[in-house]
Amino acid sequence: MMESKKEKIKNFDPNSYAADDSNIFGLPFSAEESDVVLIPVPWEVTVSYSTGTASGPQAILDASKQVDLFSLSVPNAWKKGICMTEIPADIAKKSKALRKKSEKYLDELFSGKVSEKGNDILKEINKECHKLNEKVKEQCGYWLDRNKVVGLVGGDHSTPLGFIQALSERHESFSILQIDAHADLRNAYEGFAYSHASIMYNAKQIKQVSNLVQVGIRDLCEAEYKIIGKSRDHIITFYNEFIMNQKMEGNHWKNITDTIINHLGDKVYISFDIDGLDPKYCPNTGTPVPGGLEFGEAVYLIRKVAESGRTIIGFDLNEVAPGKDEWDANVGARMLFEMCNWAALSQK
Numbered sequence: 001m002m003e004s005k006k007e008k009i010k011n012f013d014p015n016s017y018a019a020d021d022s023n024i025f026g027l028p029f030s031a032e033e034s035d036v037v038l039i040p041v042p043w044e045v046t047v048s049y050s051t052g053t054a055s056g057p058q059a060i061l062d063a064s065k066q067v068d069l070f071s072l073s074v075p076n077a078w079k080k081g082i083c084m085t086e087i088p089a090d091i092a093k094k095s096k097a098l099r100k101k102s103e104k105y106l107d108e109l110f111s112g113k114v115s116e117k118g119n120d121i122l123k124e125i126n127k128e129c130h131k132l133n134e135k136v137k138e139q140c141g142y143w144l145d146r147n148k149v150v151g152l153v154g155g156d157h158s159t160p161l162g163f164i165q166a167l168s169e170r171h172e173s174f175s176i177l178q179i180d181a182h183a184d185l186r187n188a189y190e191g192f193a194y195s196h197a198s199i200m201y202n203a204k205q206i207k208q209v210s211n212l213v214q215v216g217i218r219d220l221c222e223a224e225y226k227i228i229g230k231s232r233d234h235i236i237t238f239y240n241e242f243i244m245n246q247k248m249e250g251n252h253w254k255n256i257t258d259t260i261i262n263h264l265g266d267k268v269y270i271s272f273d274i275d276g277l278d279p280k281y282c283p284n285t286g287t288p289v290p291g292g293l294e295f296g297e298a299v300y301l302i303r304k305v306a307e308s309g310r311t312i313i314g315f316d317l318n319e320v321a322p323g324k325d326e327w328d329a330n331v332g333a334r335m336l337f338e339m340c341n342w343a344a345l346s347q348k
Contacts, residue, residue, distance in 0.1 A: 005033040009079050018065035024084040025337060026065045034081030035347075036340045037148040039139055041159040042092040043132060045099050045125055046192040048106075049287045052321030054095050057087050057153045059322035059329035060336060066326075067337050073303065077341040084153070085139075091132070098125055102192075109190060122191050129158065129194035136162030140314075144170055149343050153336065154318035156196040156286060157184060157273050161203065167269060167314055168208035174267035174313055176203060176212045177260075177305065179276035179298060181289040183220040183237070185227050196286070196319075199271070201227075204234065213263045215301065216240050216276040219289045236263045240291045253297055257304050268305055270315040270339065272298075274332060281331045284323035295331065299338045306346035315339050 003011065008028045018026025024038060031037045040057030047053065061084055069078040101121045108118040136152070140163040143150050152160045157180075167174065178184070178200060185204075189197040204212055211234045218240035228235050238260055246256055274281070279288035281295055293301075306312060317339060320332035 005029065005081065008033070014069040014078060022065065024061055024064045024082060025067055025069060025078070025333075027078060027082055029081040029083050031083040031085055031143070031148075032146075034083040035149055035344045036080065036082045036151060037143045038082065038084040038151045038153055038336075038340070039136070039143070039163070040084055040087045040153045041132075041136060041155040042087060043095045043154065043159050044156040044286070045095055045102050045129060046158055046190070046195040047156050047286050048190060048195075048197060050284070050321065051099065051286070052284060053154060053156045053286050053319050054092060055322050056155060056318075056320040056329075056332065057084070059326070060153060060320060060332045061087070063326050063329035064333040064336070066330065067333055071341065074341050074345060077345065080344045082340045091135075094128065098128055101125065106190065126193045129192070132159075133162035133165070133194065136160070137166045141166040141169070149312070149347065150314050151336070151340060151343065152316040154316065157199050157271075157318045158194050158196040159318060160271060160316040161194060161199060163314060163316065164203050164206060164209070164269065168206045171208060171267055171313060173208055173210045173265060174269055175210055175263075175265040176200070176269050176271055177264060178212060178214045178271045178273075179216055179293065179301070180214065180271070180273040181216060181219050181240075181275040181292060182273070182287065183214060183217050183224040183228065184273075185224040186221065210234075210265050211236065211263065213260060214238065215260060216243070216293050218291045219287075244291070253300065257301050260301065261305055261308050261310075264305065264310060266310055267313045268310050269313055270302065270305070270343075272315065272317045272335070272339065274317065274319045274335070277331075282320060282328040284321045284328045285319045286321060295335070298335065302339060302342050306342040310346065311348055312343040312346040315343055
C-alpha cells in the first residue's frame with residue numbers, strides 16, 4: 001500500500017541525505033501530492049549567443065539535492081510538496097536537431113543573404129516553436145486545473161509563452177514581473193516568431209496581461225526602448241542604472257522594492273531570467289551582462305510580492321546553463337526553491 005502525503009511527511013527526514021530515487025530537492029512527493037508542480041522544458045532553438053540552457057532542467061534537478069530544506073523564513077515550507085515532472089527526452093532531442101538547423105540559417109542571415117533553403121529552415125523552426133508552445137500550454141493547463149501552483153523550468157526564455165497563454169484562459173487579468181538583464185521586447189528577433197528575445201513582446205499581446213513590470217534591465221536596443229516609452233501605462237521598467245543610482249544615493253532596496261510592487265496587480269506571474277542576477281552567480285548563462293541584482297535582493301523582491309497579499313499565479317526560471325562545475329545549477333536550484341516556497345505561501 002502506497003504512503004499518503006501525510007505519511008510521507010511523517011516518515012521523511014528533512015535533515016538526511018537525498019535518496020537516489022527522490023524527486024527535486026530530495027523530496028518524496030508525486031506531482032499529484034505536491035502543491036507546486038514544476039514543468040521542465042529543455043529547449044534552446046533560438047538562442048542568439050551561447051548555448052547550454054537546454055541542459056538547465058537536468059542540471060538544476062541534480063544540484064537541487066544538495067539544497068537544505070530548512071528555511072529561516074518558512075521552516076516547514078517543504079511540507080507543501082514540490083515535484084518536477086519527467087524531463088521530456090523528445091523535446092530535448094527536437095531542440096538539439098533544430099538548433100543545428102538554426103545555426104545554418106543564422107550563418108546565412110549574418111552573411112546578408114538568406115537562401116530558399118534558409119527560409120525553409122526558418123519556417124520549420126517557427127512551426128515547431130509554435131507546436132512547443134501548444135504542448136507547454138496543455139501540460140501547464142493540466143496541472144493548473146488540478147489547483148497546483150505551476151512553475152516552468154527552462155530552457156531559454158522563449159519557453160514560458162504557452163504557460164502564460166494557459167494562465168490567460170484561467171485569469172481575467174494579471175501582471176507579469178520580469179527579472180531580466182534584457183527587455184525581450186523584440187518583434188520576431190532574427191526572424192524567429194518565438195525568439196527568446198521576443199518573449200515579452202509576445203506576452204504583451206495577450207489581453208489578460210494587464211501590465212509588465214521589468215526589473216534589472218540593462219541591455220536593450222533602441223526599438224525596445226521606444227516600445228517601453230510608448231507603453232508607459234502597460235510597461236514599467238526599472239532599469240539597472242536607475243536601481244544602482246538609487247542605491248548609490250542612499251535609497252534602500254526596501255523602498256525600491258515597495259515602488260516596484262505598487263505597480264503590480266493582485267495576481268502576479270513571475271518570469272525570471274537568471275541573467276537578471278549579477279553574472280557572478282550564473283556566468284554560463286546564455287547572454288551574461290555586467291551588473292544586475294544580488295541573489296538576496298531578488299529573493300527579497302519575490303518574498304515581498306508574496307507578503308504584500310498578492311497571489312503568485314505561476315512562475316518560470318530560465319537561462320540556467322551549466323558550466324564545468326555545478327555553480328550555475330546550484331544557484332538556479334536555490335533560486336527555484338525560494339520561488340516555489342513563496343509562490344505556494346502566496347496562495348489564498
